[in-house]
Amino acid sequence: MAIFPRPVSPKNALGDFWSYFRQQRQHKWPLLGLSVAITWVIIWTFVIDANTNTMPTRNKIIYVESWDANRSDAAIILQQKIDFAKREAALVRQQKRMQGYADAFGIEWREEEKRNTAERKQAVKAINELLDDRLVKAESSEKAAPATPGTAGVARP
Numbered sequence: 402m403a404i405f406p407r408p409v410s411p412k413n414a415l416g417d418f419w420s421y422f423r424q425q426r427q428h429k430w431p432l433l434g435l436s437v438a439i440t441w442v443i444i445w446t447f448v449i450d451a452n453t454n455t456m457p458t459r460n461k462i463i464y465v466e467s468w469d470a471n472r473s474d475a476a477i478i479l480q481q482k483i484d485f486a487k488r489e490a491a492l493v494r495q496q497k498r499m500q501g502y503a504d505a506f507g508i509e510w511r512e513e514e515k516r517n518t519a520e521r522k523q524a525v526k527a528i529n530e531l532l533d534d535r536l537v538k539a540e541s542s543e544k545a546a547p548a549t550p551g552t553a554g555v556a557r558p
Contacts, residue, residue: 474539482532489525 422429496514503510 473543475536475543478532478536478539482529482536485528485532 500510500514
């Protein structure tokens with residue numbers, strides 16, 4: 402009693418294949434089409450997966466702001482204040498969105514938010530005071546010594 406079947410020759414396998422398709426069965430062509438379609442989908446999935454995140458990326462263009470070479474220190478500090486205010490507004494919007502998610506999942510955030518808001522207000526106040534002090538110093542140094550062409554933006558001792 403053999404556990405494994407005896408070896409099959411390719412000639413006999415091809416003969417069995419053709420004898421099956423010579424028989425008149427209604428399900429033979431739909432099953433053949435379905436098996437070909439499933440095989441094609443599996444192979445196509447592997448082809449797409451092989452190309453995902455492996456292809457080299459094209460050059461990424463990063464746009465930067467172009468600044469006047471002769472702008473004053475006061476103008477730079479004013480732009481820093483504007484950028485800081487925009488960043489704080491974006492942070493508040495992000496926090497509101499995250500608080501909505503926390504409410505959806507039943508996470509308690511209100512006590513921490515009170516503490517963090519108080520700390521954040523102190524930090525923002527300190528940063529704004531620092532920028533205001535620097536702005537006053539920059540404006541006073543510009544009034545005391547008028548800028549000569551080509552020296553604006555250069556660190557002064």
